Amino acid sequence: MTKVISTKSGTESQILAVGSYRPKRIVPNSEIVDRIDSSDEWIQQRTGIETRRFAGSDETVLDMATWAAEAALKKAKLAISDIDTIIVATITFPFQAPSAATAILQRLGHPKAAAFDINAACAGFSYGVAMAHDFIKSGTSKHVLVIGAEKISDFTDPNDRATAFIFADGAGAVVIGPSRDAGIGPVEWGSDADSRDAILMNPSWVDIRDNETQLTKAGGKWPNISQEGQKVFRWAVFSMSKAALKALDSAGLTVNDLDAFIPHQANIRIIETMAKEMDMPESVVIADDIRTNGNTSAASIPLAMDALLDKHPELHGKLALLIGYGAGLVYAGQVVRLPEKP
Numbered sequence: 001m002t003k004v005i006s007t008k009s010g011t012e013s014q015i016l017a018v019g020s021y022r023p024k025r026i027v028p029n030s031e032i033v034d035r036i037d038s039s040d041e042w043i044q045q046r047t048g049i050e051t052r053r054f055a056g057s058d059e060t061v062l063d064m065a066t067w068a069a070e071a072a073l074k075k076a077k078l079a080i081s082d083i084d085t086i087i088v089a090t091i092t093f094p095f096q097a098p099s100a101a102t103a104i105l106q107r108l109g110h111p112k113a114a115a116f117d118i119n120a121a122c123a124g125f126s127y128g129v130a131m132a133h134d135f136i137k138s139g140t141s142k143h144v145l146v147i148g149a150e151k152i153s154d155f156t157d158p159n160d161r162a163t164a165f166i167f168a169d170g171a172g173a174v175v176i177g178p179s180r181d182a183g184i185g186p187v188e189w190g191s192d193a194d195s196r197d198a199i200l201m202n203p204s205w206v207d208i209r210d211n212e213t214q215l216t217k218a219g220g221k222w223p224n225i226s227q228e229g230q231k232v233f234r235w236a237v238f239s240m241s242k243a244a245l246k247a248l249d250s251a252g253l254t255v256n257d258l259d260a261f262i263p264h265q266a267n268i269r270i271i272e273t274m275a276k277e278m279d280m281p282e283s284v285v286i287a288d289d290i291r292t293n294g295n296t297s298a299a300s301i302p303l304a305m306d307a308l309l310d311k312h313p314e315l316h317g318k319l320a321l322l323i324g325y326g327a328g329l330v331y332a333g334q335v336v337r338l339p340e341k342p
């Protein structure tokens, strides 16, 4: 008789706590503008950014990720030994292997959990939340640490007029664990891979663009992030509000059921246009961490979530819509119940 494979079955999941780390150095627009022939006024009008933070040499991507994870664990009242899976979303950990996730586990003193990194750029955190939910639901994992951490200043050309004023550094982390009621809704995710050149780390470590079988070192040049701003802007405004509405719909909710909207912090004009396209009622609190912290890619949603809960403690335990999008182009969004007050 053919034997059947037995599987585990898990529970619903929820975000138990969020923690973050912001670099010490606050950088105003005035420190950026001269090199790129820009102005404080232009940057604020076009992006909403007033200041951002750049990490110093004593604040590596691993340092920031570890400190954000420690903050989240403390609020969740859990130890690292309670974590069985760690997912790190980053595009700025400067090693191909081994992963940032294993380095963070080692630093936190529990080198045993399942550990891996994901590259979904600015959507990486929402990808991680989706996976954590599925792992818990299927019984694969019980407590998952999802971290978004970036030190993009290491990969930004300070003379590039298209990027120098946008990108910034930081880390955010959530602990996701079992729950009786659904605390994380179905993910709405996908990509527009035909536009994968719209945001690039350029040049890559090797030059594989013409012929993937002929790997040649890219002249020893350091890769920096580049983007076609307007193209990404248009895609974000028109496609991401639709994706976010689908995420709401698949959770059986409408914008009127929401308490908070925490989209990727790329540009305040994108955030405001999305909210308008979605007919978001004024009662929904909209995260605007971009104003003081710039665009921190995979770290932007958990950083914005932590800041929002600090500013609006009444949002603990309430419903928020997340949507991340970026290089690939890729996106992911879901409704979550924000963590209860620690």
Ligand code: UT7
Binding pocket: 036, 037, 038, 039, 042, 046, 047, 122, 161, 162, 165, 199, 227, 228, 229, 230, 231, 232, 233, 236, 266, 267, 270, 295, 297, 325, 326, 327
């Ligand atoms: O996180 C990953 C996802 N990334 C994004 O979502 C980024 C999406 N894109 C954007 O946020 C915007 O496209 C930017 C903020 C990057 C650029 O804003 P924009 O309004 O799209 O600027 P633009 O490229 O259309 O340029 C408008 C004007 C031009 O001048 P003219 O031709 O109108 O006289 C540019 O030369 O602004 C000028 N300009 C600048 N001026 C001062 C372009 N860059 C700058 C600058 N400083 N840095």
